[in-house]
Amino acid sequence: xxxxxxxxxxxxxxxxxxxxxxxxxxxxxxxxxxxxxxxxxxxxxxxxxxxxxxxxxxxxxxxxxxxxxxxxxxxxxxxxxxxxxxxxxxxxxxxxxxxxxxxxxxxxxxxxxxxxxxxxxxxxxxxxxxxxxxxxxxxxxxxxxxxxxxxxxxxxxxxxxxxxxxxxxxxxxxxxxxxxxxxxxxxxxxxxxxxxxxxxxxxxxxxxxxxxxxxxxxxxxxxxxxxxxxxxxxxxxxxxxxxxxxxxxxxxxxxxxxxxxxxxxxxxxxxxxxxxxxxxxxxxxxxxxxxxxxxxxxxxxxxxxxxxxxxxxxxxxxxxxxxxxxxxxxxxxxxxxxxxxxxxxxx
Amino acid sequence: xxxxxxxxxxxxxxxxxxxxxxxxxxxxxxxxxxxxxxxxxxxxxxxxxxxxxxxxxxxxxxxxxxxxxxxxxxxxxxxxxxxxxxxxxxxxxxxxxxxxxxxxxxxxxxxxxxxxxxxxxx
Numbered sequence: 034x035x036x037x038x039x040x041x042x043x044x045x046x047x048x049x050x051x052x053x054x055x056x057x058x059x060x061x062x063x064x065x066x067x068x069x070x071x072x073x074x075x076x077x078x079x080x081x082x083x084x085x086x087x088x089x090x091x092x093x094x095x096x097x098x099x100x101x102x103x104x105x106x107x108x109x110x111x112x113x114x115x116x117x118x119x120x121x122x123x124x125x126x127x128x129x130x131x132x133x134x135x136x137x138x139x140x141x142x143x144x145x146x147x148x149x150x151x152x153x154x155x156x157x158x159x160x161x162x163x164x165x166x167x168x169x170x171x172x173x174x175x176x177x178x179x180x181x182x183x184x185x186x187x188x189x190x191x192x193x194x195x196x197x198x199x200x201x202x203x204x205x206x207x208x209x210x211x212x213x214x215x216x217x218x219x220x221x222x223x224x225x226x227x228x229x230x231x232x233x234x235x236x237x238x239x240x241x242x243x244x245x246x247x248x249x250x251x252x253x254x255x256x257x258x259x260x261x262x263x264x265x266x267x268x269x270x271x272x273x274x275x276x277x278x279x280x281x282x283x284x285x286x287x288x289x290x291x292x293x294x295x296x297x298x299x300x301x302x303x304x305x306x307x308x309x310x311x312x313x314x315x316x317x318x319x320x321x322x323x324x325x326x327x328x329x330x331x332x333x334x335x336x337x338x339x340x341x342x343x344x345x346x347x348x349x350x351x352x353x354x355x356x357x358x359x360x361x362x363x364x365x366x367x368x369x370x371x372x373x374x375x376x377x378x379x380x
Numbered sequence: 381x382x383x384x385x386x387x388x389x390x391x392x393x394x395x396x397x398x399x400x401x402x403x404x405x406x407x408x409x410x411x412x413x414x415x416x417x418x419x420x421x422x423x424x425x426x427x428x429x430x431x432x433x434x435x436x437x438x439x440x441x442x443x444x445x446x447x448x449x450x451x452x453x454x455x456x457x458x459x460x461x462x463x464x465x466x467x468x469x470x471x472x473x474x475x476x477x478x479x480x481x482x483x484x485x486x487x488x489x490x491x492x493x494x495x496x497x498x499x500x501x502x
Contacts, residue, residue, distance in 0.1 A: 103392035110396040117403075298404075298489065301397045305486040308391040309464050312435065356435060356465040375487040376466070377495050380475040 073332035080328040084321055091318045095311055102307040109297050109304075116290045116297075123283045135276050142265045149258045156251045163244040170237045177229040184223035191216030309372070313360060320351050383428040383500060384408045388418040388444065389462065390436045394485065398431060398462070401489030402496070415439025415447070424453055429500050431492075432479075434463040434470060442470070445477040458499040462487070 191212045198209030331342050348364075355361050362370035385407050387398045399409045410427065412418030414436040430448065434441035441461060448454045458480045463470075471482050481495050 099392075106393040106396040110400060113400050298397075298400055301393065301400060302486065302488060304393040305391075305397060307393050308389075308485060311391070312464055356467060356470075358466045372486060373466075373484070375491055376482075376484045377491060378471060378482040379495075379498070380480055380482070 077328050080325045084324050087321050095314045109301050116294045120290050146262050153254050160247045167240050174233045177226050180226040184219045187219035382406045382408045386410045386427045386430045388412040388432040405493050415444030430459045431462050434465050442473050442477050449478040
């Protein structure tokens with residue numbers, strides 16, 4: 034298209050007035066037999082026909098690029114936003130959700146095991162109390178034996194007293210009655226002592242049964258609590274492993290998501306080219322739109338013998354319309370210019 | 381809640397690049413597609429900084445800055461011009477209108493954030 038532009042300008046300026054326009058001069062092929070104004074008119078018509086087509090093509094291309102890059106950036110932005118959401122929720126779940134749940138579960142299960150331990154301690158205390166009670170019962174048995182011995186001795190003394198009372202005759206009759214009463218008391222004491230010994234035996238038997246049962250229960254419960262404790266710890270270990278696995282996976286995903294986010298952000302930075310290219314195309318389109326008027330003016334100047342168009346003036350006008358440094362660089366160098374780095378000026 | 385920055389640019393890609401960079405740094409972002417749209421977006425709401433393009437349809441960036449500065453609520457709001465343009469006379473116009481900085485595209489997000497944090501605390 035640029036080549037065609039130069040051909041047009043060359044035909045117009047060179048063919049009609051003998052001047053080439055611009056740095057590159059296009060070959061001219063003006064038939065000598067045709068009047069110059071006819072050629073000028075045809076060139077003007079050609080320019081008037083071509084420029085809207087070029088302009089339409091440029092507009093179409095620019096619009097397509099704007100639409101495509103705009104859609105692309107929107108999609109990228111959505112991906113970045115989704116990644117941010119995923120990262121936020123993933124971190125939140127592990128820090129506040131699963132991690133917190135695990136800690137709370139451990140605390141609650143620890144409480145349950147602690148309650149079982151407390152119950153077991155209470156049972157052990159009961160067993161100890163029963164053993165103490167058994168010791169007291171032994172003391173009662175000894176005391177009962179001592180009472181039996183005292184009753185036997187008292188009985189013997191009362192018997193001797195009765196014999197002595199009978200030997201002294203009527204004078205000892207009253208004393209003999211007392212001695213009989215004492216002997217009866219000794220017999221009753223011996224009977225009571227036997228009953229006590231029997232009861233103490235029953236109590237001991239009952240305490241031993243209770244003690245045996247309590248010890249067996251405590252032993253079983255001890256094993257049960259130890260088992261429960263081990264199970265709880267095993268479950269907690271498993272849960273901790275699962276949570277750790279989640280954390281590792283989440284960390285890996287988080288690193289990947291952060292990397293992807295960074296890559297997309299970098300890609301978006303590179304898509305800034307669209308804004309710059311659109312401006313270049315806008316300026317190019319404005320220059321092309323100016324072409325019919327330039328050609329018309331060239332023809333008019335040829336018809337009126339006015340001085341030909343100054344190509345430097347046209348190019349200067351183009352250059353003055355640029356807004357970007359690299360546009361000026363490309364214009365002056367005649368080749369593609371490097372995009373300059375960003376500059377920041379503070380006022 | 382982060383500080384709010386209004387980004388004004390007719391290029392969707394530039395709006396997205398700037399928005400992502402600012403949001404990533406914890407700022408809240410409002411966007412306008414040109415000067416006229418941006419003036420409507422201001423509408424008395426709290427905006428801590430404005431980043432505006434220069435060359436835009438409907439209302440260009442210099443006119444937008446001039447109009448925004450006429451509004452009492454935004455008289456002291458710092459404004460960064462973000463543009464492909466590098467002409468000194470445009471820079472002077474922007475400065476005269478009340479802009480505080482001039483950043484040329486293409487820019488790296490870090491450069492933009494550095495300019496922003498120089499004008500407002502994060």
